[in-house]
Amino acid sequence: MTPRRxxxxxxxLGALALAGVAVGLTLYALRSNINLFFSPVxxxxxxxPIERTIRAGGMVKEGSVARDPQSLxxxxxxxxxxxxxxVAYNGILPDLFREGQGVxxxxxxxxxxxFMADKVLARHDENYMPPEVAQALEEAGYSPADYxxxxxxxxxxxxxxxx
Amino acid sequence: MLVKMIPELGHFALIIALPMAxxxxxxxxxxxxxxxxxxxxxxxxxxxxxFLFIALAYLCLTxxxxxxxxxxxxxANNSNSMLPWYYKLxxxxxxxxxxVLLWSLMLAGWGYAASRFSKSLPRDxxxxxxxxxxxxxxxxxxxxxxxxxxxxxxxxxVPQDGADLNPLLQDIGLIVHPPMxxxxxxxFSVVFAFxxxxxxxxxxxxxxxxxxxxxxxxxxAFLTVGIALGSWWAYYELGWGGWWFWDPVENxxxxxxxxxxxxxxxxxxxxxxxxxxxxxxxxxIFTFSLSLMGTFLVxxxxxxxxxxxxxxxxxxxxxxxxxxITVTLSLGVFALRAPRVSHHASFSWxxxxxxxxxxxxxxxxxxxxxLLGTLYPLILDSLGLGKISVGPxxxxxxxxxxxxxxxxxxxxxxxxxWKRMASGELVGKLWxxxxxxxxxxxxxxxxxxxxxxLWASLGIVTALWIVLxxxxxxxxxxxxxxTRLGGLGxxxxxxxxxxxxxxxxxVTIVGVAVVSNYAVERTVRMAPxxxxxxxxxxxxxxxxxxxxxxxxxxxxxxxxxxHTDSGRRFTLRPEKRFYLATGMPMTxxxxxxxxxxxxxxAMGEDLDDGSWAMxxxxxxxxxxxxxxGLLMALGGVLAVIDKRYRRTPKASRTAPQEVTx
Numbered sequence: 001m002t003p004r005r006x007x008x009x010x011x012x013l014g015a016l017a018l019a020g021v022a023v024g025l026t027l028y029a030l031r032s033n034i035n036l037f038f039s040p041v042x043x044x045x046x047x048x049p050i051e052r053t054i055r056a057g058g059m060v061k062e063g064s065v066a067r068d069p070q071s072l073x074x075x076x077x078x079x080x081x082x083x084x085x086x087v088a089y090n091g092i093l094p095d096l097f098r099e100g101q102g103v104x105x106x107x108x109x110x111x112x113x114x115f116m117a118d119k120v121l122a123r124h125d126e127n128y129m130p131p132e133v134a135q136a137l138e139e140a141g142y143s144p145a146d147y148x149x150x151x152x153x154x155x156x157x158x159x160x161x162x163x
Numbered sequence: 164m165l166v167k168m169i170p171e172l173g174h175f176a177l178i179i180a181l182p183m184a185x186x187x188x189x190x191x192x193x194x195x196x197x198x199x200x201x202x203x204x205x206x207x208x209x210x211x212x213x214f215l216f217i218a219l220a221y222l223c224l225t226x227x228x229x230x231x232x233x234x235x236x237x238x239a240n241n242s243n244s245m246l247p248w249y250y251k252l253x254x255x256x257x258x259x260x261x262x263v264l265l266w267s268l269m270l271a272g273w274g275y276a277a278s279r280f281s282k283s284l285p286r287d288x289x290x291x292x293x294x295x296x297x298x299x300x301x302x303x304x305x306x307x308x309x310x311x312x313x314x315x316x317x318x319x320x321v322p323q324d325g326a327d328l329n330p331l332l333q334d335i336g337l338i339v340h341p342p343m344x345x346x347x348x349x350x351f352s353v354v355f356a357f358x359x360x361x362x363x364x365x366x367x368x369x370x371x372x373x374x375x376x377x378x379x380x381x382x383x384a385f386l387t388v389g390i391a392l393g394s395w396w397a398y399y400e401l402g403w404g405g406w407w408f409w410d411p412v413e414n415x416x417x418x419x420x421x422x423x424x425x426x427x428x429x430x431x432x433x434x435x436x437x438x439x440x441x442x443x444x445x446x447x448i449f450t451f452s453l454s455l456m457g458t459f460l461v462x463x464x465x466x467x468x469x470x471x472x473x474x475x476x477x478x479x480x481x482x483x484x485x486x487x488i489t490v491t492l493s494l495g496v497f498a499l500r501a502p503r504v505s506h507h508a509s510f511s512w513x514x515x516x517x518x519x520x521x522x523x524x525x526x527x528x529x530x531x532x533x534l535l536g537t538l539y540p541l542i543l544d545s546l547g548l549g550k551i552s553v554g555p556x557x558x559x560x561x562x563x564x565x566x567x568x569x570x571x572x573x574x575x576x577x578x579x580x581w582k583r584m585a586s587g588e589l590v591g592k593l594w595x596x597x598x599x600x601x602x603x604x605x606x607x608x609x610x611x612x613x614x615x616x617l618w619a620s621l622g623i624v625t626a627l628w629i630v631l632x633x634x635x636x637x638x639x640x641x642x643x644x645x646t647r648l649g650g651l652g653x654x655x656x657x658x659x660x661x662x663x664x665x666x667x668x669x670v671t672i673v674g675v676a677v678v679s680n681y682a683v684e685r686t687v688r689m690a691p692x693x694x695x696x697x698x699x700x701x702x703x704x705x706x707x708x709x710x711x712x713x714x715x716x717x718x719x720x721x722x723x724x725x726h727t728d729s730g731r732r733f734t735l736r737p738e739k740r741f742y743l744a745t746g747m748p749m750t751x752x753x754x755x756x757x758x759x760x761x762x763x764x765a766m767g768e769d770l771d772d773g774s775w776a777m778x779x780x781x782x783x784x785x786x787x788x789x790x791x792g793l794l795m796a797l798g799g800v801l802a803v804i805d806k807r808y809r810r811t812p813k814a815s816r817t818a819p820q821e822v823t824x
Contacts, residue, residue: 004509015524022528025561026535033557037550055552072688072767072776091686092767092776095402095739095748132550 035106039136043109044083050109053118056085057104057133059151062158065099078103080133081147082140089117096122100151100158102133170235173223174314177264180216180271181304183209187274187297191290195364203286206293207278213300214275221268224313225255234321237261237313243327243744245714253338254328259462259478260313262341266458267303269342269349274300277353277378284374291360292353299352302485310478327714327744336396340389344416347386348454351419353378354426355451358444359493362500367444372434375447377803379430380660383423384799390416391792402750402765404684404780406788409558414537415457418530422450425526427799428519436516436581441501442523448493453530455486460537511583518576525569532561567625570672573665574628578636592639596631600624612681622676626669633662660802664795671791677784684781686767689720690774698781700762701725702735707775715740717751720766720775724755737777739766761785 037055038048048054058078065076072091077084087105097103097120107117134144187209194202224237228251233239241258242251255261274296281289307313357375361367393416398406407413426446432439459482510516536553544550578592604624608616640658641650683698694703705721717738725732738751755762760783767776 007509007512010512011520014521018524018528022532022561022565025564026532029557029560030536030539030553033554033560034551035554037552053554067770069770069772070688072686092765092778095750135550 037104037132037136039133039140040078040080040083040085041140041142042136043085043113043115045140048109050111053106053108055104055106056087056109056115057102058085059102059133059154060097060099062099062154078105080137081150082137082142085115086113087115087117087120089120093120094122098122098158100155102151104132166230169223169226169230170232170314170316173220173227174312176216176220176223177304177308177314180213180220181301181308183213183216184297184300184304187213188294188301190294191297192294195287195290195294198287200286203290206290206297209297210271210275210278210293213297214271217264217268217271217304221255221264224261224264225252227314228252228255231325233323233325234316234318235313236315236317239317239322239325241325241328243325243714245744246325246328246333247713249338250328250333254332256341256345257328257332257337260307260311262345263303263307263311263462264313265342266345266349267300267307269345270296270300270303270352273349273353277356281374285364285366288360288364288366288371291363292356295356295359296352299356299489302488306478306481306485310481324744327742330715330740330742330745330747330749331400333742334396334400336392336400340392340396343385343392344389347382347384347389347423348416348419348457350378350382350385351423351447351451351454353382354447355493358447359496362444362496365500367433367440369434369437372430372443373808376427376430376434377808379423379427379447380799380802383420383427384796384803386416386420386423387792387796387799390420391789391796394792395789398785399752399754399763402752403778404682404752404763404765404782406678406785409536409555411537411541412461414533414558415453415460418534418537419450419453419457421526421530421533422446422453425523425530426450428522432516432519436510438510438516439520439523441497444497444501446523448490448497449530452486452490452493453534455482455489459483459486510581513579513586513589514583515576515579515581518572518579521572522569522576525565525572529562529565529569532565533558536561566672567621570625570629570668573668574632577661577665578632592635593632596635597628600627600631603627611677616680619676619680622672622680626672626676629665629669629672633665637662655805655807657802657805657807660798660800660805663798663801665798667791667794667796667798669791670787670794674784674787674789674791678782678788681783682781682785685779687777687779688770688774689777690772693774695777695779696727697779699727700781701727702764702779704775704777707773712740714744715742715749717741718766718769720764720777722753722764724762735762735764737764737766739769756786758786759784 035053035055036048037057039056040058042048043056048056056078058080061077061079061084065074067074073088074090074093075086075088077086079085087107089105089107101122104121105115105117106119106121107115109115134148137144137147186205190202190205190209194200194205224235227235227238228242229248231238231242231244231251233242237258237260241261242254246254256265274293277296278289278293281292284292354375357371357378361371390413393413394406397408398404426443429439429443429446433443459479462478462482536557540551540553574593574596575589579589601624604620604627605615607623608614608619611619637651637654640654641647643650685695685697687695689695689704691704691706694701696702701724703723703725705723708719708721710717710719717740719736719738722735722737723732724735733755735753735755737753740749740751741747742749750765750767753764760781763778763780763782765778767778769775
């Protein structure tokens with residue numbers, strides 16, 4: 001081999017080795033870090049895995065938010081107006097968190113059916129219902145438009161109470 | 164009367180700018196192809212005219228905001244009569260339509276500057292550059308006029324007052340972050356235009372790289388500052404003290420930065436050694452395409468975040484088509500023309516050429532992994548395969564090791580020679596620096612906290628491994644001067660630019676390593692009179708007060724903070740604000756910044772019994788993150804003003820670097 005060819009070969013081999021490492025790391029990292037989304041109706045049907053990080057979403061149910069008076073523990077229920085999911089969280093809820101508003105929670109589903117949230121994300125959305133939830137309802141055979149309207153109605157009522 | 168017509172005037176100015184951009188695209192390109200100087204001469208006046216008319220349109224929109232003209236839908240949706248004047252002026256780009264107009268204005272500005280300061284270019288080259296800048300401009304002007312007109316009126320039912328600017332955006336960050344970021348994004352259009360022009364003309368020599376380099380460095384410097392400002396803004400605005408979230412929108416700005424960094428280094432090889440030409444051109448195409456993709460992601464509404472203003476699918480489709488056209492056309496030109504400009508220069512495996520090649524490969528791998536993590540959920544979603552999200556652990560697991568590997572080569576690069584180098588010489592130059600970096604990296608965390616931390620040590624070793632060889636290099640380079648100080652002055656600005664750029668990376672790495680490993684966060688429940696101790700500071704909630712701001716009501720917590728060791732005392736006043744027009748609550752963080760630590764207090768929620776949830780954080784070295792970014796950008800600017808780039812063939816009055824002043 002001429003030196004030039006040898007150099008080319010080395011470059012190609014080096015690039016391939018690096019690309020191989022990168023692909024390996026990527027696949028490994030992707031496998032353990034993909035968070036699937038579930039709505040209460042899917043969780044009630046038993047579709048969601050237990051003790052794995054997932055995302056769940058829905059509307060915060062009216063009157064369900066209960067703060068522990070001594071600590072920062074809080075429990076609330078999220079609903080898609082078909083099924084409900086009990087959520088436990090410790091910490092500060094986001095500014096836009098309110099009953100009747102859409103939220104997405106990230107955390108693990110315990111064996112007893114309670115959702116242990118590590119993160120709560122509030123959605124400020126004029127549609128009131130996060131699009132993922134609407135889609136999950138549709139897939140479960142419900143008409144999302146009906147529930148969307150219901151969510152909007154509850155949202156409107158809670159908002160007018162605020163003012 | 165004329166005042167009432169300001170929005171129509173702006174709209175009209177935009178409509179006039181469009182045919183100018185069309186002429187700027189067609190005439191110079193056709194002229195360059197058929198060698199007609201008269202046709203080519205259309206380029207400059209059209210670039211000037213287009214810039215002036217878009218600037219006029221931009222001023223008209225700004226005037227509508229300043230004058231509270233709520234008959235303009237854009238103003239009514241994003242402003243309010245109570246909004247302070249500086250937010251009214253920056254609210255112009257705090258929404259979809261206005262930000263695209265700002266984008267176009269900057270594009271026309273860069274196009275004008277490229278045209279104005281490149282008089283020494285061969286005429287056909289300049290014509291092609293102007294034509295390509297015009298082409299991009301046509302795309303964006305059509306986008307504004309067809310899908311995102313900022314001057315749409317709300318007639319006849321004019322609202323009494325505006326809906327107000329999103330409270331998250333009512334901050335100094337809105338004033339500085341978007342313009343800087345956009346200058347960076349759009350600035351890469353110039354090197355893109357140079358690259359395509361070089362392909363079309365078949366001319367890609369050292370002179371070409373000397374023209375392209377200052378523009379690339381300048382755009383890169385702007386983008387660096389833009390990203391750093393965005394991180395700084397998110398840190399204090401979002402109320403939980405994070406400085407990088409691997410949010411798709413952040414990734415969208417990091418992607419062109421990574422390929423832009425690769426491009427800067429590849430251009431250096433192309434200028435000095437004449438190799439890597441095709442690769443340089445390809446990187447220029449990728450960098451601008453990724454800038455466009457960033458715009459698509461942010462502006463199309465496929466992502467939900469503070470950046471995604473609009474949810475109009477036609478807009479997303481338009482940018483996607485524009486992106487597809489740009490990428491297809493430029494890669495097509497590349498495929499047809501690249502072989503004509505390729506050139507091979509051999510180099511040994513141990514040389515600066517080879518190290519820069521590795522740097523480029525690593526940066527491209529980083530880009531690809533981040534691109535994959537960002538687009539994967541979008542692709543799955545559009546194929547109907549489920550809604551997933553890719554979390555920060557994925558990005559950290561890939562980005563951190565790749566960065567460390569790259570930094571190992573970064574220590575070698577600046578001291579290595581071009582073409583070939585004896586391994587003994589490299590070892591001789593570096594053994595001391597390497598040993599010192601290892602020793603200090605192990606000892607410093609011990610001294611700092613009294614306990615050893617693998618990750619902090621790794622970060623410090625990496626940073627020192629970048630800095631110490633540079634110090635050694637500066638030392639060696641000044642050895643032969645009469646005095647050391649005189650020797651420092653003799654080093655070129657471009658060299659200092661490189662030193663500062665690398666130093667900036669090291670500073671940022673120290674910041675990341677320390678703040679990620681030693682930050683303390685406490686979330687507590689506090690009633691007036693309660694105290695809590697965080698990292699050697701005692702925080703006491705003294706009282707809760709209410710106040711009224713310009714357009715909000717606020718609950719303010721007054722906390723007295725005492726440093727346990729020194730006894731120094733000061734007061735922090737975090738707020739929970741309620742914005743009247745939108746009815747949105749907002750957390751206003753209280754910060755005590757410092758070069759070596761930040762204290763960070765955010766109010767959580769009112770817990771009914773008179774106490775509040777509070778998030779108190781101790782953030783050591785967090786300022787270094789952004790300080791490093793500023794150093795990198797400063798390095799980029801120094802490299803631009805190096806006088807090497809002023810020694811153009813005719814050495815006349817103009818120089819590219821004057822754009823900055």
